[in-house]
Amino acid sequence: MQQMILDVDTGIDDALALMVAVRHPDVNLRAVTCVAGNASLKQVVKNTLKVLDMAGAGDIPVAAGASRPLLAEANHAAHVHGTDGLADLGLPESARTVLPLHAVELLRREILASPTPVTLVPLAPMTNIALLVRMYPEVLSNVERIVFMGGSASVGNATAVAEFNTWHDPEAAEIVLSAGVPITMYGLDVFYAVSIPPEDIVRLSAASEPGAQLVGRLLQHIVTVKGGEIRVAGEGHGDIGDAGAVCAAIDPDGLRTSNLPVRVSLGDPLTRGQTVVDHRTAGHEQHGAGDPLFRRIDVALGVDGARYSKLFLDTITG
Ligand code: BDR
Ligand code: CA
Numbered sequence: 001m002q003q004m005i006l007d008v009d010t011g012i013d014d015a016l017a018l019m020v021a022v023r024h025p026d027v028n029l030r031a032v033t034c035v036a037g038n039a040s041l042k043q044v045v046k047n048t049l050k051v052l053d054m055a056g057a058g059d060i061p062v063a064a065g066a067s068r069p070l071l072a073e074a075n076h077a078a079h080v081h082g083t084d085g086l087a088d089l090g091l092p093e094s095a096r097t098v099l100p101l102h103a104v105e106l107l108r109r110e111i112l113a114s115p116t117p118v119t120l121v122p123l124a125p126m127t128n129i130a131l132l133v134r135m136y137p138e139v140l141s142n143v144e145r146i147v148f149m150g151g152s153a154s155v156g157n158a159t160a161v162a163e164f165n166t167w168h169d170p171e172a173a174e175i176v177l178s179a180g181v182p183i184t185m186y187g188l189d190v191f192y193a194v195s196i197p198p199e200d201i202v203r204l205s206a207a208s209e210p211g212a213q214l215v216g217r218l219l220q221h222i223v224t225v226k227g228g229e230i231r232v233a234g235e236g237h238g239d240i241g242d243a244g245a246v247c248a249a250i251d252p253d254g255l256r257t258s259n260l261p262v263r264v265s266l267g268d269p270l271t272r273g274q275t276v277v278d279h280r281t282a283g284h285e286q287h288g289a290g291d292p293l294f295r296r297i298d299v300a301l302g303v304d305g306a307r308y309s310k311l312f313l314d315t316i317t318g
Helices: 012-023 041-054 103-113 127-135 137-142 164-168 170-177 198-205 210-225 242-250 305-317
Strands: 002-008 027-034 062-064 118-122 143-149 183-186 255-264 275-277 295-303
Touching: 002 012, 002 103, 002 242, 012 027, 012 041, 012 210, 012 242, 012 305, 027 041, 027 103, 041 062, 041 210, 062 103, 103 118, 103 127, 103 137, 118 127, 118 242, 127 137, 127 170, 137 143, 143 242, 164 170, 170 255, 183 242, 183 255, 198 210, 198 305, 210 305, 242 295, 242 305
Parallel strands: 002 027, 002 118, 027 062, 118 143, 143 183, 183 295
Antiparallel strands: 255 275, 255 295
16 A cells, blocks of 8 residues: 655645545555645635545545745736636535644654655645755655656746746755655646546536546636647646646656756746756766756656546546
């Protein structure tokens, strides 16, 4: 059984990711931690609890963490995720609340309590994870790998060169890259390439089981807001976004990665939040090769979209 913890800013595609992690038979989702990103922390908490209820997982421990990035101001994304961060579907409020402890404390508790090393899957600005790295670095020895959704080895989405999660809290991303544990960057180079065809979206939306129906309705919203995004694989398809990173954590063989030096741009407003990936091989014109501020991580450069969309659908519908 794979021990997993998700850090989320729920968020439409975070909701899809929660559904997969809850429902996959080989995953023990130990905890979910919340952070400001797509929506305010308060809204992210509400959304996360609602989604877990609808997934039939109302007993998974949830804690609230950082309400803003380490240094910058928060910049939410209502234009993508709706005013409530969850496509304004009017989902019922959850009857439960978060645990009375900070996300960093829940991360520490669950990592230490895990019988085997944990796969940590941040799907949001990495403020909580950076705080964990700084406050409790000793717990990282029980982390198998960090598979984070964020960054890009090519172009961005929040800006021309920066992906939203690394753009929202670049300092946090830079701290996490230095954590000293194996890291997979599931960035924009693969993010849009795992998608669900229209016929499956219609089928899910009409399901009587609430979790599957929610997935269908969220995918419908994604199709609407990402209509012009040419990186989404397939006409009329809805990409599963963050949920692809959970698929990568479960089934890493579906991902093509390259171990490359990466550094996050922190200064220049034009590039702030960009994950600068050094693709160079040996060459006589290289400058700065071996710069210790660039950390080698596994950068996802290709994905078997059909394999992960099947994994996603099979898991959601059981
Ligand atoms: C990331 O930002 C959010 O819109 C999504 O939830 C995803 O984590 C994509 O840039
Ligand atoms: Ca997210």
